[in-house]
Amino acid sequence: MLSLTVEQRSWMHRLPVWLKLLLLCLFTLVLWPLADWRLLLASCLPVVLLYASAGRYFAKLGAQRLKPVVYLVAIIFIYQVVTGRIEEGLAICLKIIATVSLANLVTMTSRLDDMMAVIETLAKPFHALGLPPRALGFAMGLVIRFTPLFLQRGTQLNQAWRARSPRRTSPRLLVPLALSAIDDADRVAEALKARGGLQNTKTKETQSDSAPQ
Amino acid sequence: MMNNAIVLDGVNHQLNDKPFFKDLSIELREKRIGLIGRNGSGKSTLARMISGLIEPEAGEIRVHGVDIAKDRKKAIETIGLIFQNPDHQIIFPTVEEEIAFGLESLSGNRKQAREGARSFLASFGRLDWAERGTFTLSQGQRHLVCLMAVLAMQPKAVLLDEPFAGLDWPTTRRLYHWLDGLEQQVVLVTHDIDHLESYDRILWLEKGQLIADGAPADVLPAYREKMERLVFSDDEILGPGLPATNGEQG
Structure with missing residues (x-):
């Protein structure tokens, strides 16, 4: 999850880090009470668009860095399916994917010393x-x-x-x-x-x- | 004895999602082979492919007849890899364990492996090292442990990936001299081209492609000349010229 910053620049690199962290915080707060997986699926869309706006290389890297999360999500999902809560499981997994991808994006587009x-x-x-x-x-x-x-x-x-x-x-x-x-x-x-x-x-x-x- | 060569056949492999090795085919029968090239030329990746740690995306690599990427059991009997940094190679806290590890992999018997490690150390006159902590050894001693750990397994070929960096001159010379006496086929990846003059064959790799392949007398002077020219010109590793310093006139 803790991805390195990326050498390739994007427009998001120019935003102040506090703003990015604040937006990430708000995004997470808005998502957290949501329980409908359809809404949560829709919430992934802006994240995908942000990645896409930074270029193909960025989007690809973002997807690669999501890999460790996918395993975690898979385990959670299987557990939820086994216990018969498919919709809840879907909601939790989408929530994790959306927030972690956005957090990754903030890390990828921010300088370490600014973050510190x-x-x-x-x-x-x-x-x-x-x-x-x-x-x-x-x-x-x-x-x-x-x-x-x-x-x-x-x-x-x-x-x-x-x-x-x-x-x-x-x-x-x-x-x-x-x-x-x-x-x-x-x-x-x-x-x-x-x-x-x-x-x-x-x-x-x-x-x-x-x-x- | 029919098949004592390292054979690469149509090797294709990507690095950082870009095609890097393109249809590389070589057959190495010589006993002493040097592999040279700049940083990022693919030497280490090639070394790992020849050791079977990385499987090329396409093509085949056989070392003394063994498909080293697939048949790992045979592979460790066939080729030994010495890493650039002993700290990357040494796994265990004591010298004896470190040397016994490979022997245990070969025989599957821990007790026998420990005895083997001790007698191997004894044959080197280093039995007193057995109980020593690998972290308390000096840099040169650690390099020697790495060599011993691999040679104890009696591989048919030994591949050294830029070994002995940071060692003092006499230690480096001594290890190289000893290396020259080994009966194994040796592939040496190095920037230290002075040591390659007595070798049988030199491969010069740049960006995954063989630029030159031949006797040291032919390849090394060309390499030296090319590298000398790069010292004062713009290049892709360090970028354009560096700012003038006080010690430099004009």
């Missing part, structure tokens, strides 16, 4: 509670940045496995995957530190000195 700035602004009220807004924005940015890398790491480990074993990859690979994620986290922490990282904010006082050495 919005989150920082929103998080300001929580500063009094001890939550450093900059760290929060940073954390979200890092998730978006490193999720694809994490998936890539999974692919690499899978290849390393298959290069030396005829069997399918086993769940044993989860351990090295987790370890390498921790390892990567250490390296990112180092890289952040090397360029000043979060040092100039309040986080310096609230965080312990557990940075990797």
Whole structure:
């Protein structure tokens, strides 16, 4: 779901990020109480049109990035069918597809630092509670940045496995995957530190000195 | 001994939804083969296709007679792949486990594989490495573990995808020298063309197409000249000329 921003530009890249997030928020709020699958199917139309307006490449990429959601939706739908609630199942699935696609579109058309700035602004009220807004924005940015890398790491480990074993990859690979994620986290922490990282904010006082050495 | 070649027959494959390898056919019988080309020329993809990790969309690849994409059991007996970055290849926390993994895949017997790994380490004079954590090893030692893990499986061919990057000069030279002595067929993907002069055959790949294919004495000088010319000209990887720096006159 957390797709990388796309190199190819579109008119939506020029919209301010806060506006896009606000529209996404409104869209989700409007959709959520709806229960009629016909209405929800119609609500997918503007999303499809938005993708299409950015060009064929964009639409194709959007469809590709929906793939992980499709599995989830399929499971939900099967469950609903089994329990005899076909119409409700259809409604929930369409809701998920519409909102996730729109959220993907916002991510694809927004710069990471702009997104982080919005989150920082929103998080300001929580500063009094001890939550450093900059760290929060940073954390979200890092998730978006490193999720694809994490998936890539999974692919690499899978290849390393298959290069030396005829069997399918086993769940044993989860351990090295987790370890390498921790390892990567250490390296990112180092890289952040090397360029000043979060040092100039309040986080310096609230965080312990557990940075990797 | 009839079929000790890597054979690509009419290979077509897309990269990023665009046709990249177009009807590529090669037959590699030589013992030492170098594969060169710029970043993004398709070297790594080709290496993964020859190792059977990626199946080409059309065409056939056989390594020493084995259909390496379909028959994975035979494939791992036939070809070993050394990854560019040891951290991408090393799966297990200790050296012994890392080496035993491939042996277990071959024999299906864990205990036997562990013993095999130990005796293999002993034959390298590195039995003391068995219990060591793979993450505590130095970069050069990790590269050696990757080589050992693959060679312990006694494949008929070894494919190295830009190995030894970031190693110091003596370590690199030592590993290359040792590589030269192997009885296996070796395919080396590299930017380090100095090491290829003693090889039997050089393939030069650009954008999925073979630009040159021949003896090092013919291919390497042409490659060097072309690359030298690219240093000061606009190109598609770095884009147009870079701004002048203080150290540069005119």
